[in-house]
Amino acid sequence: MTAIAPAARPLSRRLGNVIRLHMANPFTIFLTPLLVVSAIFAINWMIWWIIRTLTPNDPDSVANVSAGFQYSGATLWIFVYMMVIAIMAMNLTFSFALGFGSTRRDFIVGSGLTFMGLAAAYSVVYILLAAVEAWTGGWGVGGSMFNSIYFGIDSPWWLRLFHVFALFVFFFAIGSAFGAMYVRYKARGLILFFSVLSIGILGGAALLTVSGSWPAVGTFFATVGFTGAYALSLIVSAIAGLAGYLILRRATPRS
Amino acid sequence: MTAVVEVRDLTKHYGKVHAVDGVSFQLEENRITGLLGRNGAGKTTLMSLLTAQEFASSGSIEVFGASPLENAAVLQQLCFIKESQKYPDDFKVKHVLRTAPWFFPHWDQRFADRLVTEFRLPLDGRMKKISRGQFSAVGVVVGLASRAPLTFFDEPYLGLDAVARQLFYDRLLEDYAEHPRTVVLSTHLIDEVSDLLEHVLVIDSGKLLVDSAADELRGSAATVVGGREAVDRFVGTREVLHRDGIGGLASVTVAGLDDAERAAARSAGLELGQVSLQQLVVRLTSGTATDFTEELSA
Helix, strand or coil, rough: CCCCCCCCCCCHHHHHHHHHCCCCHHHHHHHHHHHHHHHHHHHHHHHHHHHHHHHHCCCHHHHHHHHHHCCCCCCCCHHHHHHHHHHHHHHHHHHHHHHHHCCCHHHHHHHHHHHHHHHHHHHHHHHHHHEEEEEEEEHHCCCCCCCCCHHHHCHHHHHHHHHHHHHHHHHHHHHHHHHHHHHHHHHHHHHHHHHHHHHHHHHHHHHHHHCCCCHHHHHHHHHHHHHHHHHHHHHHHHHHHHHHHHHCCCCCCCC | CCCCEEEEEEEEEEEEEEEEEEEEEEEECCCCEECCCCCCCCCCHHHHHCCCCCCEEEEEEEECCCCCCCCHHCCCEEEEEEEECCCCCCCCCCHHHHHHHHCCCCCCHHHHHHHHHHHHCCCCCEEECCCCHHHHHHHHHHHHHHCCCCCEECCCCCCCCHHHHHHHHHHHHHHHHHHCCCCCCEEHHHHHHCCCCCCEEEECCCCCEECCCHHHHCEEEEEEEEEEHHHHHHHHCCCCCEEEECCCEEEEEEEEHHHHHHHHHCCCCCCCEEECCCHHHHHHCCCCCCCHHHHHCC
C-alpha cells in the first residue's frame, strides 16, 4: 500500500508564492534602487545648478546646456542592477524555492511574471518622473535625467514607456539566462559561453568589414528606427528567457 | 504498513563516481528513519534525489505514489532541511520565517514562534552573517514547524550546541507524537539520536548496507568480554565483527546471539555487552567486511 499526496495547490497560488518570495525583502527590489536614484538625482541637481548659474543667461546658451544634459546616462545603472537581481534570483532564490518544495517550472514562470511586473512598474515610474522633469522645466534648473536621448526625446510618452520597458525586460531576461547557465553549468559553462559569444561577435564584425556591409547595417537600423530596434530587442529577450527556462528545467540547486 | 517512499534500483553517478549505486528500499509512513553513513557515502545525494533536487541516472523513485520530479502535489508534502541550504543574499532570519508558511500547507505558526524563542534566533540577523549554529537552528525551526508529512533533516545541527541539539530531539519527539509524520534524519551523531530512530538505513559508497528496524539492528550483535581462552572457545567459528584485547583479556564483537547462546556465554563466565548503534555503524562502514553486512541486511 502506498500513501497518496492530496492534490496540488492551484497554479495561481503557487506562482503567487514565487512572486511574493522575490519580494519578501522589499529593500533589495524597491527601496535600494529608489534610494540610489534619489542620491544620484541630488548630486546631478547640484551639478545642474552650478552649470546653470555659470551659464550666460541668453536663451541659446540655456537651450544648449539643457540639450547637453539629455546625454546623461545617470539612470542607466538601474538596468544593470536589475540584471544582477535576475542573476541572484536564478542562483540563490532558485535553491531556496526548491528547498521549500517549489517545482522548477513554477519557479521559472513565477520569476518571469515577477520580472515583467517589475519592468512595467519601473517603466511607469521612469516615465512619470520624466513628465515631472519636463513639467518643472528640468527641476527648476534645466536639468535632464529621465528625459534622455537613449529613450527618445521627441517620441510620445507611450513610445518612450515602451522603450524603457523593453530595455528592462532585456536586462531581466539576459540576467536570468546568465544566472541559469551559472546554476546548471557552473563558472566553466559561463566562460565557454562568453568565449563563443565573443568569437561569434568578432567573427560577425570581421565578416561585415571584409564584405563591406557596414553601411547596410546602418541602413537596416535607420529603417527599423528607434522603436523598431527596441522591438527587436524583445526577440533577443524572448530567446534569452526561453533559454533560461530550458536550462533551469534540468538544473540542480548549487550547494 | 503504508509506504510513502518506494525506491527501486536507484543510481546516480557523476561521471565515474557512483554517489548512489543500485539502491532499493521503502520508507514506511509515520516513522523516524535514520540515514547513516560516512562522509561522502551518498546520504545527501539520496535525499536530493527523493526531493527531486537531483535527477536520477537510472532506477525509479516514488514518493506518495508518484515521481516527485516537477510534481507540485508531491513536493508540497515534503520539507528538505539541508546543512548546505542556500538563502537569497539579502534574506534575514525573519524573511525565511515569513516565507515558509506560504509553501508548507501544514505550517504551525505558534509552534514556529515558540521554537524561535527557544532556539534564541535573531530575527533581524542576516542569513549570511549569523553563526553556524544559528544558521542550522533556522533550518531546524522550519523543518519542525512545517509539519511536512515527509520531512528530511540532512545533518540539521552543524554547529548547534548540546543544549540546542537536545532541544531539537525533544521537540521533534513531542511534536512527532502529536502529529505523526515520516521523518528521515541523516547524522554523524548516531549515539545522540539512537533512541529516536525506529528504523535505520546505512549507506556506504553509494550502496545500501543495512535496511532494518533499529531494535533488530541493536540486537544483531553483542560484545563478549572475558579471559582470552574462554572468549575464543565461545566465539569459535562465529562471525567476528571486531576484536580487542589486553594481556589475557579479550573483547570480541560477534554477530547475532540468540537467548540460548547468551545463556551459554554467561555460564562460561563471560560478560555480554550491548553494541551501540554507533559502534555497529562504525564497524559496518569502516572496513571491507562485506560478508557480515549481507547477513545483517538480509
